[in-house]
Every structure is written in structure tokens, then in C-alpha cells.
Amino acid sequence: MSFSIKQKVYQEVIKELQRYIERNNLNPGDKLPSERELSERLNAGRSSVREALRALELIGLVETRHGEGTYLREYRSFQTVELLSSFILRQDNMKDDLTFTKKILEKEAAKLAFARISVSDIQELKAILDVNSSNPLTKHRAFFKYLFEKTENLLLMKIWSLMDEFSHAVCVYHFEESFYNTLLKHYSERDYESIDPLFSGPSEGEQLRGIFSLDCF
Amino acid sequence: MSFSIKQKVYQEVIKELQRYIERNNLNPGDKLPSERELSERLNAGRSSVREALRALELIGLVETRHGEGTYLREYRSFQTVELLSSFILRQDNMKDDLTFTKKILEKEAAKLAFARISVSDIQELKAILDVNSSNPLTKHRAFFKYLFEKTENLLLMKIWSLMDEFSHAVCVYHFEESFYNTLLKHYSERDYESIDPLFSGPSEGEQLRGIFSLDCF
DNA sequence: AGTTATTGGTGGTCTGACCACTATTGAATC
DNA sequence: GATTCAATAGTGGTCAGACCACCAATAACT
Numbered sequence: 146m147s148f149s150i151k152q153k154v155y156q157e158v159i160k161e162l163q164r165y166i167e168r169n170n171l172n173p174g175d176k177l178p179s180e181r182e183l184s185e186r187l188n189a190g191r192s193s194v195r196e197a198l199r200a201l202e203l204i205g206l207v208e209t210r211h212g213e214g215t216y217l218r219e220y221r222s223f224q225t226v227e228l229l230s231s232f233i234l235r236q237d238n239m240k241d242d243l244t245f246t247k248k249i250l251e252k253e254a255a256k257l258a259f260a261r262i263s264v265s266d267i268q269e270l271k272a273i274l275d276v277n278s279s280n281p282l283t284k285h286r287a288f289f290k291y292l293f294e295k296t297e298n299l300l301l302m303k304i305w306s307l308m309d310e311f312s313h314a315v316c317v318y319h320f321e322e323s324f325y326n327t328l329l330k331h332y333s334e335r336d337y338e339s340i341d342p343l344f345s346g347p348s349e350g351e352q353l354r355g356i357f358s359l360d361c362f
Numbered sequence: 363m364s365f366s367i368k369q370k371v372y373q374e375v376i377k378e379l380q381r382y383i384e385r386n387n388l389n390p391g392d393k394l395p396s397e398r399e400l401s402e403r404l405n406a407g408r409s410s411v412r413e414a415l416r417a418l419e420l421i422g423l424v425e426t427r428h429g430e431g432t433y434l435r436e437y438r439s440f441q442t443v444e445l446l447s448s449f450i451l452r453q454d455n456m457k458d459d460l461t462f463t464k465k466i467l468e469k470e471a472a473k474l475a476f477a478r479i480s481v482s483d484i485q486e487l488k489a490i491l492d493v494n495s496s497n498p499l500t501k502h503r504a505f506f507k508y509l510f511e512k513t514e515n516l517l518l519m520k521i522w523s524l525m526d527e528f529s530h531a532v533c534v535y536h537f538e539e540s541f542y543n544t545l546l547k548h549y550s551e552r553d554y555e556s557i558d559p560l561f562s563g564p565s566e567g568e569q570l571r572g573i574f575s576l577d578c579f
Numbered sequence: 580a581g582t583t584a585t586t587g588g589t590g591g592t593c594t595g596a597c598c599a600c601t602a603t604t605g606a607a608t609c
Numbered sequence: 610g611a612t613t614c615a616a617t618a619g620t621g622g623t624c625a626g627a628c629c630a631c632c633a634a635t636a637a638c639t
Contacts, residue, residue, distance in 0.1 A: 591628100601610100606616090
């Protein structure tokens with residue numbers, strides 16, 4: 146009585162690929178054998194090999210270049226988290242949580258960026274506010290995109306952008322006009338302590354009202 | 363002149379599936395159309411549809427039963443984490459982002475939960491600490507799971523568990539022994555202001571050192 | 580009524596064909 | 610000899626069709 150569950154071919158291929166990578170000590174950027182070669186060497190149909198490679202590609206372990214080949218990739222969990230999050234978002238009716246969680250991320254980004262914001266950055270941010278003064282949405286997005294980049298936490302930014310995209314489909318929000326300039330003021334005065342309260346807003350306990358403008362449809 | 367980047371068919375199929383799930387409001391356990399039907403409806407070859415489904419299966423979003431069909435699945439990381447971990451080990455540039463971002467979420471959860479924590483909750487949390495006193499990892503997970511549930515922000519919790527699962531495959535961390543009790547002390551003394559600094563730790567500016575114990579492999 | 584055989588639908592796999600893209604090769608040109 | 614450009618071989622991208630194995634509902638039989 147063997148416990149070895151009959152694996153699908155594409156799963157076997159993945160395992161074989163792992164062994165291959167291990168044996169040959171492949172690093173990110175290195176080339177994998179071609180689909181046809183793998184198909185032959187592993188005694189599997191090319192379609193099965195492709196199923197394996199596509200799956201690895203989707204989760205970001207492998208990069209495929211048309212006409213060139215398949216390459217081992219510097220792993221980033223972003224695509225995966227992104228994809229999973231999108232499914233999770235659809236599965237539950239958590240659209241209410243969306244706006245609030247997004248705001249949390251924005252607050253943290255604003256605080257994280259604090260240490261890395263220079264005088265020229267503040268000028269940049271002011272320029273962003275000016276250019277987008279007519280459209281509060283693009284202003285908000287551009288403003289925080291800059292801050293998130295300053296945090297140098299790519300994962301944080303990815304999650305935020307994802308939420309941003311989703312929130313646009315559900316419910317658009319932005320801060321009041323004065324918010325952005327107040328934040329910049331805190332930056333220029335090196336006043337870290339005032340950032341958090343700025344996001345919490347004047348009305349303690351209330352989560353979305355006060356500093357927010359909500360345009361839902 | 364269209365700017366739409368030419369996507370691969372299997373990626374389009376995934377997107378279509380997401381839309382389909384959204385439209386029909388499918389929940390975990392519900393059945394997806396058959397491969398052949400999808401192939402027909404989306405004007406794609408069956409092999410392309412399979413590439414999409416296999417990829418979704420690999421990351422655990424979808425479950426396939428031979429002879430029955432393909433079903434939407436309650437997300438579980440299972441194989442994904444195991445698979446990714448073996449790939450990730452050499453590449454640790456994402457490790458910092460993940461751990462750090464996860465910590466941010468935990469901090470926010472601790473603060474959000476503050477308003478909703480009752481005396482009995484504190485007892486519950488103490489019990490959790492006692493029961494898991496031997497294993498710092500399960501203790502950390504159980505402790506914060508409770509807090510995240512208290513926030514009643516399902517999205518925040520989902521994202522956190524996602525990261526938690528991923529982070530376990532990469533690098534395990536937990537707080538120092540004293541951390542949990544200190545947090546509970548703040549709760550019982552209704553001392554909201556001290557929560558944030560507790561997470562920031564004694565060494566200002568340093569992100570991961572100090573209050574953390576990092577067991578990487 | 581209960582059991583068994585049939586059948587239709589499903590995923591699992593392979594093959595072969597064709598297209599599109601890339602990089603290399605090699606010939607024609609300067 | 611160096612440069613340019615066209616042919617070519619190798620690669621991934623996609624599709625269609627053919628089987629097989631498996632499952633469940635149905636029909637036929639006892």
C-alpha cells in the first residue's frame with residue numbers, strides 16, 4: 146500500500162525542474178531548457194510541460210520571453226499576493242474594509258517616508274499638488290505614489306496600488322484640500338508626531354468621516 | 363494605435379474567470395464551467411484554458427476533481443508555500459519587505475483592536491499566551507489572529523494571514539516574551555498612546571532589530 | 580426494489596501542426 | 610575587411626483533435 150498519491154504530470158514536471166535547478170545550481174537570470182527539450186527529457190507532453198511553466202510564471206518564479214526561452218527569475222511574491230488578494234476581495238463583501246485598510250497603508254507610508262523626505266522631495270510633492278489641482282483623484286494617487294516610492298517598500302506599494310484600483314471601482318475617496326499641505330508642513334518642520342493624528346482626523350473613533358470626502362456610487 | 367499590451371491567452375482566461383466569478387457571485391465550493399465550455403465561450407484553445415486553470419490550481423485558488431469538474435476553493439496556501447519556500451531561500455531581497463509590512467499590519471491591528479478589547483478579551487489573550495507558551499510561533503499567530511478578528515476588518519486579516527503564511531516559508535519571527543504582556547498591560551490600563559511606540563521598539567529608526575527575534579534559515 | 584451495465588460529461592495527457600518572435604548565421608554589398 | 614541585410618534555426622504561443630481515466634446519472638436487468 147503505497148501512500149504516494151498519483152501526481153499530475155505538470156506537478157511532476159515542477160518537481161523535476163526544482164531538482165534540475167538545484168543540481169545545476171541555477172541562479173535568477175539563468176536559462177532553463179526549452180519546452181521541447183524538457184518534454185523529451187522528462188517523457189512528458191509539451192502541453193504538460195507548459196502547464197507547469199505557466200503556473201510557475203504566474204507566481205513569478207519564472208520569466209518567459211517569446212522567441213528566446215524561459216528564465217529563472219528573481220522571486221517576488223507580489224504577483225501572487227496581488228492575484229490572491231484580488232480573489233479574496235471578490236470572495237467576500239469587504240468593500241467597506243477596503244477604503245479603511247487603504248487609508249491605514251497610506252498613513253504608514255506617510256510615516257515611513259518621513260525619514261527619507263528631503264527638501265527637494267517636498268518641492269516635488271508641491272508640484273504634484275499644483276499640476277493635479279483640478280482633479281482630486283489623480284492628485285491623491287500621484288501624491289501617495291510618490292510617498293510609497295520613498296518608503297522603498299515595494300510590497301507595501303503593490304498592495305496599496307491594488308487596493309487603489311479596486312477602490313476606484315467601488316468608491317472613490319480623497320482627502321480634503323488642506324490635508325496634503327498640512328502633511329507637507331509636518332514634513333518640512335520635521336514634525337513626525339503630528340502625522341499619525343492627521344490621519345486619524347479630528348473626530349476620534351470615527352473611521353471614515355471627518356477628513357474624508359467619499360463619493361460612492 | 364492601441365496601447366493595450368498583448369496578453370497571453372492564459373492570462374486573459376484568468377481575468378475572464380475573475381470577471382465570471384464576480385458576475386455570478388460565486389463562492390468557495392461553487393463549480394466553474396468545464397474546460398471545454400470555457401474554451402468555447404472564450405474563443406480559446408482548451409490547452410490555454412488548462413494553462414490558466416493549472417496555474418490557479420497550483421496556488422490553491424481552484425480545486426480540480428477528475429471526472430467531476432473544477433471548483434472554486436477557499437484559499438489555503440498549502441503547496442504554494444512549500445513550493446515557493448524552496449525557491450525563495452536563495453533570494454532574500456523580498457524578505458525584508460514582507461516581514462516589515464507584516465509588522466505594520468500587526469501594529470495597526472493592535473491599535474484598531476484597542477477600542478474593542480474588553481476585560482474578558484484580555485483574559486482570553488492571556489490564556490492564549492499560556493497555552494502556547496512553549497511555542498513562540500503558534501503563540502504569535504494565535505495572539506494576533508485574535509486581535510485581527512477583534513478589528514472586524516476582514517480584509518486586513520486576510521492580507522495579514524496571507525503574509526503570515528508566506529513569511530513562515532521564508533523567515534520566522536516573533537516578538538520577545540515581554541512584548542505580549544506589555545501590550546496586554548496597555549490594553550487593561552486603557553493606554554492607547556503606548557501601543558505604537560511598543561511596536562517601534564527602543565531603537566528609533568531601526569526597523570527590525572530590537573524587539574524582534576528573527577529565526578531565518 | 581435493488582443491482583448492474585451503459586452512457587455522457589469531465590479532467591488528464593499526448594501529438595502534431597502552425598504562427599510569431601528572436602538571435603544567429605552567412606551571403607551580398609560597400 | 611567591415612557593414613548590412615536576408616535567410617534560417619530555435620524558441621515560445623496557440624490551437625485542434627485524439628485518446629484515456631474517472632465519476633455520476635441513467636437505463637436496463639434481475
